């Protein structure tokens with residue numbers, strides 16, 4: 001989901017009256033500031049209501065948010081320190097995916113396909129309280145594979161809402177078995193109750209991505225379907241600002 005009344009992609013609303021609502025801005029920085037060869041692009045994917053937005057927000061802000069509106073796919077940018085080195089991290093939230101009636105194919109918006117193509121690493125999320133959301137993971141992974149048919153795909157599987165043990169429909173064993181079949185690691189997490197668990201989950205994936213990229217983005221796999229980078233409002237805004245800066249530079253150099 002998208003944050004209610006999100007004033008600008010990449011920032012958090014600061015005017016909501018909800019007690020549960022987060023008031024802390026997520027710092028955004030221009031693409032030009034991205035560290036060369038040190039940009040990690042992650043996409044968070046999963047069925048409806050599993051806690052994709054809640055996990056991202058928890059990771060970036062240490063806070064849990066309760067109020068949302070439908071997710072339109074915000075992109076969050078952050079600098080993080082990994083193993084003592086600064087890395088530019090971009091995390092793409094996505095609208096939900098759903099299984100088709102035959103339970104094999106996926107309803108997956110074009111915007112999500114773009115995000116999958118763009119990303120270096122994948123957080124596949126289900127809710128431990130919703131077996132259907134677990135069932136979407138395997139087809140979802142196959143879908144990612146179709147877009148990136150060759151190469152290593154850094155992926156982690158997250159069983160969210162681990163605070164709701166009494167409502168559990170998916171066992172930890174099922175999570176681990178599925179993660180192993182995808183070639184990733186399984187994490188159980190609670191965006192609601194535990195920041196540390198969520199934090200180490202995302203950091204693990206960042207490290208996997210850096211390893212897979214071999215320290216440089218230039219080597220990124222290119223075998224798959226060619227799709228443009230996702231057009232999140234955040235990216236549009238950054239492009240607009242970039243154009244603005246360029247045109248002001250041109251103007252000032254021509255007036256000299």
Ligand SMILES: Nc1nc2c(ncn2[C@@H]2O[C@H](COP(=O)(O)OP(=O)(O)OP(=O)(O)O)[C@@H](O)[C@H]2O)c(=O)[nH]1
Nearest residue numbers: 001048049050051052053054071096161190191192
């Ligand atoms: N108990 C509990 N509730 C959670 C947790 N994470 C998220 N929720 C709640 O689950 C609901 C869905 O969370 P979202 O983060 O919006 O889920 P989403 O996957 O982005 O949802 P879509 O927009 O439908 O794709 C919200 O009511 C959250 O408050 C969790 O760890 N524990």
